[in-house]
Amino acid sequence: MDRRQRKTREAIFSAFTELLSKKDFNQITVGEIIDRADIGRATFYSHFETKDFLLKEFCEELFCHIFDTENSVQNHHKHIFSCDGSGSVFLHLFQHLQKNDNNILALLSSQNNELFMRYFKSNLELLIESHFSLFESSKNKNMPLSFWKNHIISTFVETIKWWIDNGMKESPELITEYFFMVV
Amino acid sequence: MDRRQRKTREAIFSAFTELLSKKDFNQITVGEIIDRADIGRATFYSHFETKDFLLKEFCEELFCHIFDTENSVQNHHKHIFSCDGSGSVFLHLFQHLQKNDNNILALLSSQNNELFMRYFKSNLELLIESHFSLFESSKNKNMPLSFWKNHIISTFVETIKWWIDNGMKESPELITEYFFMVV
DNA sequence: TCGTTACTGAACATATTGTTCATTAATACT
DNA sequence: AGTATTAATGAACAATATGTTCAGTAACGA
Numbered sequence: 001m002d003r004r005q006r007k008t009r010e011a012i013f014s015a016f017t018e019l020l021s022k023k024d025f026n027q028i029t030v031g032e033i034i035d036r037a038d039i040g041r042a043t044f045y046s047h048f049e050t051k052d053f054l055l056k057e058f059c060e061e062l063f064c065h066i067f068d069t070e071n072s073v074q075n076h077h078k079h080i081f082s083c084d085g086s087g088s089v090f091l092h093l094f095q096h097l098q099k100n101d102n103n104i105l106a107l108l109s110s111q112n113n114e115l116f117m118r119y120f121k122s123n124l125e126l127l128i129e130s131h132f133s134l135f136e137s138s139k140n141k142n143m144p145l146s147f148w149k150n151h152i153i154s155t156f157v158e159t160i161k162w163w164i165d166n167g168m169k170e171s172p173e174l175i176t177e178y179f180f181m182v183v
Numbered sequence: 184m185d186r187r188q189r190k191t192r193e194a195i196f197s198a199f200t201e202l203l204s205k206k207d208f209n210q211i212t213v214g215e216i217i218d219r220a221d222i223g224r225a226t227f228y229s230h231f232e233t234k235d236f237l238l239k240e241f242c243e244e245l246f247c248h249i250f251d252t253e254n255s256v257q258n259h260h261k262h263i264f265s266c267d268g269s270g271s272v273f274l275h276l277f278q279h280l281q282k283n284d285n286n287i288l289a290l291l292s293s294q295n296n297e298l299f300m301r302y303f304k305s306n307l308e309l310l311i312e313s314h315f316s317l318f319e320s321s322k323n324k325n326m327p328l329s330f331w332k333n334h335i336i337s338t339f340v341e342t343i344k345w346w347i348d349n350g351m352k353e354s355p356e357l358i359t360e361y362f363f364m365v366v
Numbered sequence: 367t368c369g370t371t372a373c374t375g376a377a378c379a380t381a382t383t384g385t386t387c388a389t390t391a392a393t394a395c396t
Numbered sequence: 397a398g399t400a401t402t403a404a405t406g407a408a409c410a411a412t413a414t415g416t417t418c419a420g421t422a423a424c425g426a
Contacts, residue, residue, distance in 0.1 A: 154341035
């Protein structure tokens with residue numbers, strides 16, 4: 001990839017992230033993005049068909065980053081099958097979120113975007129599906145699997161939202177406890 | 184209220200409902216609303232400051248309708264304290280939704296709007312709070328009340344969404360069962 | 367060095383928003 | 397029934413946002 005392209009793309013993503021932390025996606029204009037990224041209007045449109053495509057690609061890169069490291073073999077062994085009894089993929093995700101790389105909290109907080117949520121949930125589903133035992137809970141006996149899956153994912157997302165909206169005062173460990181109390 | 188005002192307001196609400204069942208709130212323009220409602224542009228703005236205020240008032244009227252009848256004294260006695268064992272406020276809501284008065288399903292389905300969701304959840308909270316016993320569950324002992332409340336409401340909303348997205352093939356009774364299995 | 371590719375910036379058509387105002391028509395009140 | 401009030405109209409308006417076009421310039425890779 002041409003260095004110029006890369007730089008432009010990064011400038012756009014960076015400007016977009018900053019703006020997302022300040023206001024809702026729908027309130028953000030292309031004009032604001034290119035001003036902040038300091039690029040020409042035509043340049044923006046040569047990279048992204050519309051603002052929605054920008055969000056789409058932004059989500060893809062972001063989740064690729066988060067869920068790939070999360071799902072990699074090392075982390076798999078280190079966190080999911082850890083023997084201290086409290087380790088779990090959920091705890092690890094809560095810990096990751098607390099760091100707030102990439103301003104992901106702004107996107108996850110309840111103000112924000114539906115498309116983003118869909119991406120987040122579908123990535124979460126892929127991640128959780130690789131730990132199939134979760135879906136073989138006794139609770140699963142008398143209800144459709146998709147209902148049960150949806151329930152776990154939604155509860156996880158809502159737990160995150162509650163955590164954020166309440167100032168993230170609790171430790172990731174405590175949040176994980178709360179999560180497992182209701183799931 | 185002047186009959187002309189009432190008619191205009193109804194025409195706007197009706198056009199808005201039709202459009203909401205076809206596309207996302209953000210995609211709807213004032214132009215489309217006034218075309219479909221067959222009113223002048225200035226008329227629209229004399230009724231609603233912006234499109235967002237329209238949504239706000241629309242939600243208020245809609246939820247007032249649903250939750251008021253739900254929470255009225257008669258229904259209170261009839262459904263919540265019914266003695267057949269299966270009756271509950273949740274079942275009644277699922278039944279109400281199945282009828283799809285006011286195209287509420289389009290609004291609740293996962294495509295749609297955040298503001299709407301906030302209204303729905305906050306009304307739900309008020310309704311559920313009046314049945315305080317729900318919040319005195321044994322599950323509540325070791326976690327914040329607000330977390331528990333949020334969990335019940337979110338699970339209810341996600342159950343509805345799952346139901347809609349899966350074609351509403353299940354009966355309200357069965358959905359209520361699923362709901363109580365995970366809550 | 368040279369051919370290719372990306373960025374520029376300015377201009378452009380189009381669409382949407384929200385306002386204004388003089389005119390017309392329906393309504394409420396007595 | 398007559399009158400004062402209130403609402404709707406539609407056309408025009410400025411302001412803002414979108415997405416496109418294109419010729420010129422600069423950076424890139426080989």
